[in-house]
């Protein structure tokens with residue numbers, strides 16, 4: 001049987017074109033950029049003006065992020081859904097909040113297998129799973 005040279009050539013060329021169109025995987029040197037909270041203080045309260053934006057950037061429910069932060073601070077607060085603003089009932093420095101956010105990102109956002117932030121938290125009963133959309137890995141995480 002004869003091989004159709006033209007067909008083979010076209011196939012190779014098609015493959016090449018496909019490869020050119022497929023976006024290249026992000027290099028491992030690419031770092032996740034931590035969003036920054038915008039804070040101001042009213043009396044003894046800390047107001048996080050861009051709380052919903054930060055949660056959106058992390059692709060996490062603001063309510064989940066709120067619960068984590070208030071628990072870490074062992075204080076009370078209130079998330080205003082309409083304004084997307086978190087009010088914390090005590091004065092918290094920007095660096096303290098950044099550290100808490102870094103811990104949240106390390107434990108509940110970054111995939112431990114591939115290091116990418118394209119993850120979701122799936123709740124199965126009392127178990128929480130960090131599921132990575134980039135590599136498919138599943139990692140149990142501590143519920144809070």
Ligand SMILES: [Zn+2]
Pocket residue numbers: 111112113114115116132133134135136137
């Ligand atoms: Zn992954």
